[in-house]
Amino acid sequence: MTPGRRLAATVNGAELSLAGADPSTNALDWLRAQGLTGAKEGCAEGECGACAVMVARPDGGSGTEWTALNACLMPAAALDGQEVVTAEGLGTPERLHPVQREMAVRGGSQCGYCTPGFVCAMAAEYYRDGRTATRDDSAAAGHPHGHACGPNGFELEALSGNLCRCTGYRPIRDAAFALGEPVAYDPFANRRTGPPPAAAATRLEGPTGTYARPAHLGEALDLLAAHPDAVLVAGSTDWGVDVNLRGARAPFVIGIDRLPELRHLVVGDDVVEIGGALSLTEVARGLAGRVPLLDQLFPQFASRLIRNGATVGGNLGTASPIGDLPPALLALEASVVLAGPGGEREVALADYFTGYRRTLRRPDELVRAVRIPVPLSGTTAFHKITKRRFDDISSVAVAFALDVVDGVVRRARIGLGGVAATPIRAYATEAALEGQPWTVSAVRAAAEVLQGEGTPLDDHRASADYRSAVLGGALLRLHGESTVHPAAEAVADRGVQA
Numbered sequence: 121m122t123p124g125r126r127l128a129a130t131v132n133g134a135e136l137s138l139a140g141a142d143p144s145t146n147a148l149d150w151l152r153a154q155g156l157t158g159a160k161e162g163c164a165e166g167e168c169g170a171c172a173v174m175v176a177r178p179d180g181g182s183g184t185e186w187t188a189l190n191a192c193l194m195p196a197a198a199l200d201g202q203e204v205v206t207a208e209g210l211g212t213p214e215r216l217h218p219v220q221r222e223m224a225v226r227g228g229s230q231c232g233y234c235t236p237g238f239v240c241a242m243a244a245e246y247y248r249d250g251r252t253a254t255r256d257d258s259a260a261a262g263h264p265h266g267h268a269c270g271p272n273g274f275e276l277e278a279l280s281g282n283l284c285r286c287t288g289y290r291p292i293r294d295a296a297f298a299l300g301e302p303v304a305y306d307p308f309a310n311r312r313t314g315p316p317p318a319a320a321a322t323r324l325e326g327p328t329g330t331y332a333r334p335a336h337l338g339e340a341l342d343l344l345a346a347h348p349d350a351v352l353v354a355g356s357t358d359w360g361v362d363v364n365l366r367g368a369r370a371p372f373v374i375g376i377d378r379l380p381e382l383r384h385l386v387v388g389d390d391v392v393e394i395g396g397a398l399s400l401t402e403v404a405r406g407l408a409g410r411v412p413l414l415d416q417l418f419p420q421f422a423s424r425l426i427r428n429g430a431t432v433g434g435n436l437g438t439a440s441p442i443g444d445l446p447p448a449l450l451a452l453e454a455s456v457v458l459a460g461p462g463g464e465r466e467v468a469l470a471d472y473f474t475g476y477r478r479t480l481r482r483p484d485e486l487v488r489a490v491r492i493p494v495p496l497s498g499t500t501a502f503h504k505i506t507k508r509r510f511d512d513i514s515s516v517a518v519a520f521a522l523d524v525v526d527g528v529v530r531r532a533r534i535g536l537g538g539v540a541a542t543p544i545r546a547y548a549t550e551a552a553l554e555g556q557p558w559t560v561s562a563v564r565a566a567a568e569v570l571q572g573e574g575t576p577l578d579d580h581r582a583s584a585d586y587r588s589a590v591l592g593g594a595l596l597r598l599h600g601e602s603t604v605h606p607a608a609e610a611v612a613d614r615g616v617q618a
């Protein structure tokens with residue numbers, strides 16, 4: 121970091137020093153310690169949204185997007201040089217922000233505990249570029265969960281990470297759908313046209329260790345080599361939970377979420393390359409539907425609040441057997457680009473997972489990017505079986521990518537999550553499908569093979585029998601959907617166009 125520069129974040133327009141914060145201090149605790157007690161702790165694990173704040177982030181072009189994030193998960197140190205807006209900064213009791221006014225007049229708040237978080241998540245959507253251009257795009261077209269979109273273009277899904285235990289959601293939805301457009305002199309709307317704050321290199325030392333945000337990849341790799349016990353932290357949606365609920369502490373944390381080398385998205389003629397530090401929201405926006413299988417996955421992944429932080433590299437970094445990206449990326453035959461001190465190597469994702477939460481990645485490497493070969497298969501689906509519609513981890517996830525030509529399955533790639541110690545490819549089912557007609561009887565036979573893939577566990581999420589049954593059902597469902605809605609195949613057939 122620049123010598124002499126003091127560590128500070130701009131919060132509600134005022135510069136607040138980060139001196140004294142520990143690397144394990146989360147942004148919520150730090151903000152509250154500054155007297156900004158609007159944001160609340162409901163769960164400390166990203167489930168309730170009571171802690172949501174707006175952070176100025178890149179908008180994918182040269183401007184800024186107000187991005188709602190869970191302050192309970194973010195390290196406070198990651199706010200160095202950044203701009204944050206809390207509910208207190210949006211408006212005052214005398215001069216309410218339009219979001220606060222609508223929430224008040226439509227009865228969107230009772231005890232008020234959840235309200236500052238709702239207001240920040242709602243304000244971020246209020247300021248979403250192009251929101252009103254999607255008005256009357258009611259929703260549900262093609263969306264697996266039929267998320268509602270208001271007449272003002274407000275995507276209700278923007279509030280999927282916010283819980284309210286007492287008001288009831290209808291008045292909150294009424295408030296969201298009543299919002300107009302920001303006025304010409306709205307400072308938050310106008311801030312969007314300027315560049316986002318740079319992700320300045322930073323270093324914060326505290327009693328439990330050090331947080332360092334390197335300026336570039338080379339520096340990150342040097343730090344990793346010098347500190348073999350360091351933890352890489354990107355969106356911190358996993359690490360933050362470990363810190364808050366499991367008491368995890370690391371002597372050295374390397375913040376890699378803003379490394380420029382990990383933040384590109386390239387759609388080429390033969391490959392789509394996705395930077396490891398892009399959030400899922402950024403990937404969805406950048407791909408704009410050009411990888412239909414991922415487009416089906418994104419809305420089923422956690423909540424908008426979590427997706428605004430959660431990165432692709434972080435999802436692979438956890439190596440969780442129930443992570444959502446691996447099954448989809450396996451079906452897409454993706455590879456992982458690992459960067460280390462000796463340069464880069466590319467490994468097929470199918471070879472990447474070596475055991476429960478173990479991978480081929482060496483301790484001195486990080487996931488720089490993921491590569492997806494194109495053209496893409498024409499018939500794709502992502503089925504996530506969970507107990508709740510939003511914000512839940514998979515019991516089982518199945519991703520399909522099939523090429524059906526003249527009624528025959530020419531190529532089948534199937535990724536599974538939740539049925540083994542690692543995400544796996546369903547090789548036996550792929551073989552059972554290839555060369556077969558895309559008919560109910562052939563699909564039934566292959567569905568039986570699919571039911572036997574993996575070694576599903578009995579646990580609190582689902583029984584082994586249920587998991588197996590779900591697998592078979594998923595293939596039959598895909599067949600039903602693709603034959604009832606052949607247009608969907610035609611759209612998918614177009615695949616990625618640069």
Ligand SMILES: Cc1cc2nc3c(=O)[nH]c(=O)nc-3n(C[C@H](O)[C@H](O)[C@H](O)COP(=O)(O)OP(=O)(O)OC[C@H]3O[C@@H](n4cnc5c(N)ncnc54)[C@H](O)[C@@H]3O)c2cc1C
Nearest residue numbers: 166354355356357358359422431433434435437443444487
């Ligand atoms: C409420 C909630 C809901 C969730 N729902 C889902 C869900 O529906 N589906 C799902 O799959 N996950 C879910 N998750 C888990 C989490 O959001 C994802 O795993 C996310 O992708 C992690 O990304 P991150 O950037 O936040 O990772 P971080 O928390 O920053 O890091 C996670 C791990 O990955 C490592 N890591 C990070 N980046 C890299 C990199 N570039 N290279 C190598 N290692 C790296 C870190 O060292 C760390 O060990 C949920 C989490 C929460 C809190």
Ligand code: FES
Nearest residue numbers: 162163164169192
């Ligand atoms: S306190 Fe519940 S999501 Fe942060």
Ligand code: FES
Nearest residue numbers: 230231232284285
């Ligand atoms: S108003 Fe009480 S929890 Fe939402």
